[in-house]
């Protein structure tokens with residue numbers, strides 16, 4: 328039986344794609360190797376969001392090939408995922424010993440191509456073409472790959488992104504938005520629940536746009552052809568096409584994304600929470616006003632055995648009233664929201680093509696906190712976007728002080744090929760990007776430490792996932808607002824929803840004691 332080792336770079340979507348490829352290969356008789364050195368096949372599932380991630384994967388592959396050569400081992404090697412999609416054959420030109428380059432719409436073909444390469448029927452394979460219905464192919468899970476049941480699973484609901492933020496390469500690597508159908512997704516979630524999964528995270532590059540475009544289109548979007556020839560630089564703003572939304576059940580209102588309801592002025596006067604309660608009431612029984620994503624959340628919520636639902640990655644623009652209200656009325660929807668901010672400056676938000684203002688973003692955080700007090704709010708922020716002045720950056724700092732995020736993922740701006748921002752004037756020097764990264768990190772950590780400390784002495788519900796990776800004597804679980812809790816536990820706790828009392832905190836970690844509560 329050939330053995331395979333898959334290393335994943337990047338986001339949860341990439342983790343999920345790797346899992347689906349691994350499950351596909353296991354079903355075909357492959358075994359999963361513990362290290363690259365012990366494997367007949369090594370696949371690197373790549374990320375393109377920043378140059379650093381691309382260089383890491385290229386260097387890693389260089390090392391793997393070098394080691395195999397010096398040890399005179401024969402190994403089939405391949406790149407898959409986002410960088411494979413955007414660079415295509417260029418990767419084999421650069422590293423001629425690489426055998427396979429598999430694009431983001433081709434994960435389901437991994438076994439077929441590896442069989443051909445292992446049998447010597449083909450020498451090199453590069454496949455980065457578009458393929459109809461590929462969005463519905465990420466569905467196999469490895470849950471039973473180990474003897475233990477997984478408690479939590481990721482489910483891919485859509486592929487691609489039409490947002491065209493000026494800094495982002497994702498529309499080029501993942502293609503246009505394509506969504507799976509609700510029945511298809513629900514069937515997968517139901518099966519996972521039957522196998523013991525209690526928490527599901529719905530995944531996509533932009534989940535809040537779920538179902539806004541044709542589902543199961545027979546004319547899939549073509550991601551960038553995978554070679555350097557597409558590097559004709561497009562300095563024009565690639566505005567998201569004014570394509571009409573095609574919904575799965577009921578047409579959305581004309582506003583579509585629903586951000587207009589987020590004007591802070593609507594809610595800061597009087598009782599802030601009344602607005603949410605009103606909108607909750609007005610939405611009940613009026614299915615035609617619910618976005619396809621909220622319809623999907625409701626359908627998954629019906630599944631018996633599932634206790635918790637999460638989703639990532641959303642766009643702030645996609646949080647219409649219906650989604651905010653869903654937090655108030657769907658108890659399985661965990662009180663946790665990731666709201667990628669990117670910048671606190673309206674001038675930069677416009678240059679980034681984000682489609683919201685600072686005030687609208689602030690209004691959204693207030694609404695969510697009204698809908699679900701205690702909701703954990705995290706974000707992504709880019710520092711050093713072209714043209715970012717000290718004043719723009721100060722506005723990001725001040726917004727962070729105001730919102731008090733539970734955590735923030737900070738990215739130093741990285742110019743990406745074929746994106747409008749890469750050609751913008753006033754690129755910020757690397758030293759300034761680093762310095763701003765450092766300052767923002769300090770602020771985020773200081774705020775988060777305060778927020779974590781506030782949990783000391785409180786009782787929280789956690790879903791126990793298993794032993795901690797760093798210390799097997801400790802078990803790890805997550806609160807509903809997505810904070811990691813460590814406690815002295817054992818196998819009997821795995822998969823349980825239980826209460827723990829928080830005794831102390833560490834860096835982005837809570838330490839709990841189940842004994843003093845109920846176990």
Ligand code: SAM
Pocket residue numbers: 338376377492494495496497532533640641642643667669707708709738739740741742743
């Ligand atoms: N759905 C998310 C959104 O609303 O923007 C996009 C997820 S993106 C794959 C993850 C994060 O990577 C982004 O939120 C952004 O902060 C960061 N990112 C994307 N392109 C970047 C670039 N060129 N340089 C630095 N960070 C980048």
